[in-house]
Amino acid sequence: MTSTWTKECTICCDDIPITDFTISTTKCNHSICRKCLLKNINYLLNAKGKTDIECLTSDCHEIMEYEDIKRVVDKDLFERYDHLCFRQAIRKMPDFRWCKNPTCGSGQEHFEQDKAPIMICFACKQKTCYTHDVPWHEGRTCAQYDLEKATTEGATIDAINRETKPCPKCQIRIFKNGGCSHMTCTTSGCGYEFCWLCGADYKKIFKDGNSHHEKTCELYNRSAYRF
Structure with a gap:
């Protein structure tokens, strides 16, 4: 039952x-x-x-x-x-690397490690760099690849520093895409207006003139009352 x-x-x-x-x-x-x-x-x-x-x-x-x-x-x-x-x-095996061929899905241990960094996949024969865990950088040694990567990353950081500035109020970096030096932060909840060149508060500039720019700013004018 x-x-x-x-x-x-x-x-x-x-x-x-x-x-x-x-x-x-x-x-x-x-x-x-x-x-x-x-x-x-x-x-x-x-x-x-x-x-x-x-x-x-x-x-x-x-x-x-x-x-x-x-x-x-x-x-x-x-x-x-x-x-x-x-x-x-x-994944916990220190010598293991996945093949970087996106259609392969195989992986293997590479016991030679950094001494012989070219790992050739047993399944598809694609070359992988053991040291950097990327597809093999053909025509460049690992040292040359490191130098190229450092140069590229450095250039990217320089470009960001040139083309962006932190908003003086919220500190989030914003891009200047042409136009005059009067900037408005578009970050949600901020809306701060400032001078791209010196960071001065544009509300004060609109009210009292260009004397509110920093003295080192090319827009500074001590005698000007209005913007």
Whole structure:
């Protein structure tokens, strides 16, 4: 005779047949309805890519073991879990690198490390730079690649410093895209108006004239009353 006994699940608060409950982890033995447990595992694996799945019971932080997951989920979801566990494990290998061919998906250990930085993929034969973890920089040594990267990054920083300035009020950097030196910060909630050249407050300039520019500013005029 089939039992019709039910009990309330502490997670979904529904009355569930006792036969639909299972322990969350073998370490804590908290009993959860299978539907809640599967929903949580599926979400963490597929939406978050997490393999450290805690017991759902409040204040319990025991992690579901490999065998716990295998006991609860179906074949497809377990394969997803197994695949993520494998990828996370090999990421911890210091000599491991993924192939940089976007259509490949393979990876391998490169025991020569920085001494012989060209890693050739066993699967697709694409070359990867072990040292920089990028597609191999053909025609350039690692030292030359470092120099080129430093030069490019330095030029980018110089360009940002030339073409942007921090708003004197909110300090968020803004671009000047032509026009006069009267700037208005477009950052939400700011709207501060200032001189691009010296940072002076344009409300004071409009009210009392160009004497409110900094004395080193080319727009400064001590005798001018109005802008």
